[in-house]
């Protein structure tokens with residue numbers, strides 16, 4: 001729910017997913033995360049107050065939080081058993097269809113959005129698609145790291161969760177966007193705990209590789225890791241600067257501070 005300028009990160013996630021064609025949104029939340037459901041709920045009292053106050057623009061902005069034709073399903077992950085387990089919690093809601101996984105703390109500024117780019121890749125050659133970016137080798141232990149076959153559209157040949165730099169198969173890191181085939185669920189059901197004692201999505205993907213192609217996709221855009229302080233600040237500044245309402249004044253202010 002951390003806001004970047006005037007919207008929580010989860011709202012950016014929803015907008016990116018809906019723009020890529022998603023019509024069913026499944027939120028996997030932990031305990032005490034009711035604020036997310038409340039955010040996407042309609043608020044008749046506020047709508048009436050804005051109507052009475054003659055504020056049609058604000059009224060529209062809260063009515064568009066979940067676009068028409070899009071449904072939201074909330075599932076609690078009872079225990080924090082890892083990303084793979086969180087994805088598995090979505091199985092009853094996803095069923096037997098390809099689906100996106102979006103980790104909202106990775107904010108990606110891109111046009112079209114990263115998930116739309118991945119949907120185009122999928123339309124082109126099928127298979128699962130995982131977004132990657134090149135990172136400094138010393139940071140491999142914070143990411144899933146892939147090795148690819150460059151002669152086969154960057155098909156992933158190996159994927160390892162958070163390896164030490166000396167064990168990493170490359171410096172191509174998975175970021176928080178995946179387009180996965182439903183076979184991943186059976187893999188996730190059967191893998192044990194991996195890195196950090198958690199059920200890892202990366203390990204499920206590793207099991208999938210021999211059966212069904214998974215491609216690494218280098219997206220066009222800038223990723224902000226809003227799970228750390230610097231990334232969050234960078235995102236706030238970047239989105240603040242291009243915000244139609246406050247961007248210009250914010251730029252003036254930053255220039256003022258920087259010239260001090």
Ligand code: G1P
Nearest residue numbers: 083106142143144174175176202
């Ligand atoms: C998760 C995944 C990791 C991936 C990362 C992207 O890690 O387990 O493979 O590279 O997201 O943000 P987390 O950041 O949750 O530790």
